[in-house]
Amino acid sequence: MNALITIITALLILSGSAFALIAAIGLNRLPDLFTRMHAASKAGTVGSGLLLLAAGLHADDFAILVRAVAGFVFFVLTAPISAHLVAMAAHKVGYKLDSRSVIDELAEDAS
Amino acid sequence: MTAFTINVIFAVFWVAVSGSASLLNLMLGFLVGAMSLGLIREQANGTSYLRRIGRILSLILLFFKELSLSAWRVAVLVTRPNMQLKPGIFAFPLTVDRDFEITLLANLITLTPGTLSVDVSKDRKRLFVHALDCSDVEAAKRDIAEGFERKILEAFR
Numbered sequence: 421m422n423a424l425i426t427i428i429t430a431l432l433i434l435s436g437s438a439f440a441l442i443a444a445i446g447l448n449r450l451p452d453l454f455t456r457m458h459a460a461s462k463a464g465t466v467g468s469g470l471l472l473l474a475a476g477l478h479a480d481d482f483a484i485l486v487r488a489v490a491g492f493v494f495f496v497l498t499a500p501i502s503a504h505l506v507a508m509a510a511h512k513v514g515y516k517l518d519s520r521s522v523i524d525e526l527a528e529d530a531s
Numbered sequence: 532m533t534a535f536t537i538n539v540i541f542a543v544f545w546v547a548v549s550g551s552a553s554l555l556n557l558m559l560g561f562l563v564g565a566m567s568l569g570l571i572r573e574q575a576n577g578t579s580y581l582r583r584i585g586r587i588l589s590l591i592l593l594f595f596k597e598l599s600l601s602a603w604r605v606a607v608l609v610t611r612p613n614m615q616l617k618p619g620i621f622a623f624p625l626t627v628d629r630d631f632e633i634t635l636l637a638n639l640i641t642l643t644p645g646t647l648s649v650d651v652s653k654d655r656k657r658l659f660v661h662a663l664d665c666s667d668v669e670a671a672k673r674d675i676a677e678g679f680e681r682k683i684l685e686a687f688r
Contacts, residue, residue, distance in 0.1 A: 439602055446609035454661045455618050458647055459605050465642065466602035483550040490547035496598075500641035500648075507649045507661060517618065524620045 429478045436470030439463045452518035453510045461503035465495055538564045586686040593682060594639060601644040608663065619665035620649060622657040623672055625680075632683055633658070639679045646671070 446459025469492040476488025517524055538561060545560025546552055608614060623640075627633055637648040637658060645663040652659070662671055 439606065442602075442606045442609060446605060449609050449614065451616065452618070454620075454647065454649070455616065455663060457661075458645070458663055459609060461641055461647065462598070462601045463605045463609075466598065483552060486547045486552065487550055490544060496642065497638070500638040503641055504637060504648055507647060511620075511649055517620070518616070 425477060425480070429474050432470050432474035432477065436467050436474060439467030439470065441467075443467055453515055454507055454517060457503045457507050461499050465499045468492075469495055540564075541567065586682070590679075590682045590686050593678070594642070597639075597643040597678075601642060604644045617664055617666050618662065619668075620659055620661045621665060621668045621671065622652070623660050623675055625651075625656055625658050626676070627680060627683060628655065629687075632687060636675075636679055636683055639683075640675060643679070646675070 440463070443459050443463035446463060447456050450456045450459060472488045472492050472495070476485035479485065479488075541564025542557055542560035545563060546557050549556060549560070625633065625636075627636055633651060633655065637651070640646050640648045640658070640660055647661040648658055649661050650659045651657070660671075660675075662668075665671075
């Protein structure tokens with residue numbers, strides 16, 4: 421039983437850090453702020469969520485596990501709001517979409 | 532009626548955050564939740580709890596499925612040597628009209644594959660969504676309308 425929990429914890433830590441790494445790679449490689457927010461909000465949330473779960477499992481204490489899960493839930497609630505605010509603010513001050521963008525109905529709406 | 536459900540959720544959160552899962556603590560959390568709900572009371576409408584709880588659970592399940600899919604898609608995209616991007620912002624016509632439903636839909640959209648909500652139009656009829664792949668805008672709109680928006684309408688109407 422203990423060995424099983426250790427293995428699951430290890431897998432969670434590995435996959436969590438993999439997603440965090442992917443979020444970082446995405447931030448570097450994607451062309452403009454809007455596409456970058458995709459990487460930061462999704463892969464970032466999942467990565468830190470998995471790491472939190474791993475910490476909760478490893479503690480071997482139900483109270484700590486529940487707190488870790490609550491932390492994950494709050495992460496899921498807050499990450500999209502910050503991504504949304506950053507994207508909206510960037511669009512309002514006139515940050516251009518990448519040249520590969522095919523459509524911008526928000527700009528049409530504002531004009 | 533829904534106030535009770537929210538109250539129970541508050542109580543569970545209280546237990547989770549304060550970290551002792553005893554009955555007494557749950558009751559204390561329920562009391563604190565009831566007091567905070569008393570400060571912000573407004574929504575009240577019919578349909579039985581149980582059915583609504585079932586629908587909310589199915590919304591949550593759909594959400595976690597889409598979230599893991601979404602993280603996976605981002606992972607595949609950014610690790611490809613040549614990224615196939617066709618980003619853009621499209622306007623999604625909203626059927627939901629209550630503030631909290633729009634907020635929920637916007638949050639769900641942000642955490643699902645390839646889409647990020649950017650803004651709501653002033654008349655609150657359209658939600659502006661940034662998508663990584665805008666090659667088929669109509670299909671993307673249909674996915675949102677038939678997925679999350681329908682589930683939200685089922686759960687909260």
